[in-house]
Amino acid sequence: MGDSQYSFSLTTFSPSGKLVQIEHALTAVGSGQTSLGIKASNGVVIATEKKLPSILVDEASVQKIQHLTPNIGVVYSGMGPDFRVLVRKSRKQAEQYNRLYKEPIPVTQLVRETATVMQEFTQSGGVRPFGVSLLVAGYDDKGPQLYQVDPSGSYFSWKASAMGKNVSNAKTFLEKRYTEDMELDDAIHTAILTLKEGFEGEISSKNIEIGKIGADKVFRVLTPAEIDDYLAEVE
Amino acid sequence: MSEVPPKGGFSFDLCKRNDMLIQKGLKAPSFLKTGTTIVGLIFKDGVILGADTRATEGPIVADKNCEKIHYMAPNIYCCGAGTAADTEAVTDMVSSQLRLHRYQTGRDSRVITALTLLKKHLFSYQGHVSAALVLGGVDITGPHLHTIYPHGSTDTLPFATMGSGSLAAMSVFEAKYKEGLTRDEGIKLVAEAICSGIFNDLGSGSNVDICVITKGNKEYLRNYMEPNPRTYVSSKGYSFTKKTEVLRTKITPLMERVEITEVGEAMEE
Numbered sequence: 208m209g210d211s212q213y214s215f216s217l218t219t220f221s222p223s224g225k226l227v228q229i230e231h232a233l234t235a236v237g238s239g240q241t242s243l244g245i246k247a248s249n250g251v252v253i254a255t256e257k258k259l260p261s262i263l264v265d266e267a268s269v270q271k272i273q274h275l276t277p278n279i280g281v282v283y284s285g286m287g288p289d290f291r292v293l294v295r296k297s298r299k300q301a302e303q304y305n306r307l308y309k310e311p312i313p314v315t316q317l318v319r320e321t322a323t324v325m326q327e328f329t330q331s332g333g334v335r336p337f338g339v340s341l342l343v344a345g346y347d348d349k350g351p352q353l354y355q356v357d358p359s360g361s362y363f364s365w366k367a368s369a370m371g372k373n374v375s376n377a378k379t380f381l382e383k384r385y386t387e388d389m390e391l392d393d394a395i396h397t398a399i400l401t402l403k404e405g406f407e408g409e410i411s412s413k414n415i416e417i418g419k420i421g422a423d424k425v426f427r428v429l430t431p432a433e434i435d436d437y438l439a440e441v442e
Numbered sequence: 443m444s445e446v447p448p449k450g451g452f453s454f455d456l457c458k459r460n461d462m463l464i465q466k467g468l469k470a471p472s473f474l475k476t477g478t479t480i481v482g483l484i485f486k487d488g489v490i491l492g493a494d495t496r497a498t499e500g501p502i503v504a505d506k507n508c509e510k511i512h513y514m515a516p517n518i519y520c521c522g523a524g525t526a527a528d529t530e531a532v533t534d535m536v537s538s539q540l541r542l543h544r545y546q547t548g549r550d551s552r553v554i555t556a557l558t559l560l561k562k563h564l565f566s567y568q569g570h571v572s573a574a575l576v577l578g579g580v581d582i583t584g585p586h587l588h589t590i591y592p593h594g595s596t597d598t599l600p601f602a603t604m605g606s607g608s609l610a611a612m613s614v615f616e617a618k619y620k621e622g623l624t625r626d627e628g629i630k631l632v633a634e635a636i637c638s639g640i641f642n643d644l645g646s647g648s649n650v651d652i653c654v655i656t657k658g659n660k661e662y663l664r665n666y667m668e669p670n671p672r673t674y675v676s677s678k679g680y681s682f683t684k685k686t687e688v689l690r691t692k693i694t695p696l697m698e699r700v701e702i703t704e705v706g707e708a709m710e711e
Contacts, residue, residue, distance in 0.1 A: 274545060295546070298542060298545050298546070299542060302538055302541060302542050305538070306534065306535075306538045
């Protein structure tokens with residue numbers, strides 16, 4: 208269609224009205240490890256596969272789920288290094304907001320500012336879009352919230368969502384299993400089952416990561432021991 | 443001609459102007475200083491910080507119960523003497539930087555980190571940020587106590603005092619401090635030192651605030667002692683025996699009542 212002739216420059220629209228670099232960024236996300244999030248009635252859970260390139264890698268040193276503030280956590284699918292940069296920027300923005308207004312940043316505000324950063328990288332010279340999609344889980348005055356942010360800078364609020372390799376199976380599974388009045392523990396079980404769906408090999412506490420936030424408004428990454436407990440309950 | 447915003451750093455232009463005005467005889471406006479007695483000491487299990495609670499604006503007491511012990515990190519607190527706005531702003535800023543740093547490293551903040559961030563900031567402002575601080579905390583390397591002067595120099599000490607009441611407080615420490623104090627002995631000594639400042643220095647007064655920091659725990663004892671209670675309010679209340687008699691009543695309305703009658707058509711929109 209002539210699209211390929213426009214794929215070199217980020218800031219040029221193709222004749223079909225697309226920015227081809229962003230499409231490619233979404234492909235990078237789509238080939239990343241599966242991650243998902245579920246919003247329960249009293250909290251949010253996010254989870255991801257943690258497949259390491261070799262058994263020699265020290266899996267305790269790898270942490271894919273990160274804190275942005277005490278009550279907001281984030282997970283990604285796509286390129287790890289891009290995620291690190293975004294996390295750093297988001298943490299700084301949250302801290303600046305806190306200093307200016309002396310209140311913890313609302314989840315929507317932080318998501319919007321992060322999305323703005325990602326959009327800037329789609330409209331500047333000499334840079335490329337981030338090759339990650341983020342799932343932001345938070346609990347503030349408006350209750351539990353789950354947002355997905357894409358490389359283009361668009362963001363959506365979800366009741367449950369998945370990203371990465373196994374996205375279509377995972378989303379179908381979630382559509383069947385999701386209920387409005389789910390509690391946080393049920394949501395964690397559902398998250399594990401969803402990850403199990405497309406999992407290659409044996410699922411264990413060493414190759415998945417789960418983060419949750421409840422009504423106490425404190426985001427926590429579960430320890431491997433806690434994940435083992437939940438896995439046992441699911442069996 | 444477009445205005446280029448300054449690239450950063452302090453612009454000393456106004457300081458030159460101020461010096462010139464003072465030489466010409468202008469009286470500089472007085473700012474809210476904290477007068478102050480602030481102290482810190484290291485005891486067996488950690489650090490104890492103490493402060494008075496009077497904020498002065500020249501000869502007037504501006505705040506009878508202000509908070510001079512500022513939060514820096516869960517394991518680090520900082521007492522501030524000097525200009526109240528400066529101590530608040532600088533401790534707030536460094537506390538924010540420390541929090542960001544904790545997220546990046548995943549570790550608890552160290553006292554020496556807070557010390558370095560503060561002294562670098564104060565030095566770059568060449569003493570114009572009038573904040574004299576007593577910084578104390580317990581981190582992975584143990585308990586630490588430092589003093590920081592407005593120009594950016596620092597000391598590391600087992601016991602320290604700052605502020606206009608520092609000599610009064612230091613005399614108490616020099617007489618009674620010893621290594622390996624217990625928690626209660628330490629709190630008693632700090633309270634004594636602050637009281638010495640409260641009673642002997644005009645710039646310090648009101649109550650005693652204390653903060654005890656140990657490994658993994660902190661206690662902020664706000665208004666630990668109140669040696670200056672307000673006694674002028676009568677506890678009995680006031681009763682007036684004779685009611686005022688009403689002799690005559692006359693009401694004068696301040697505005698004339700105006701009647702509006704609509705004539706003609708309303709204006710077209």
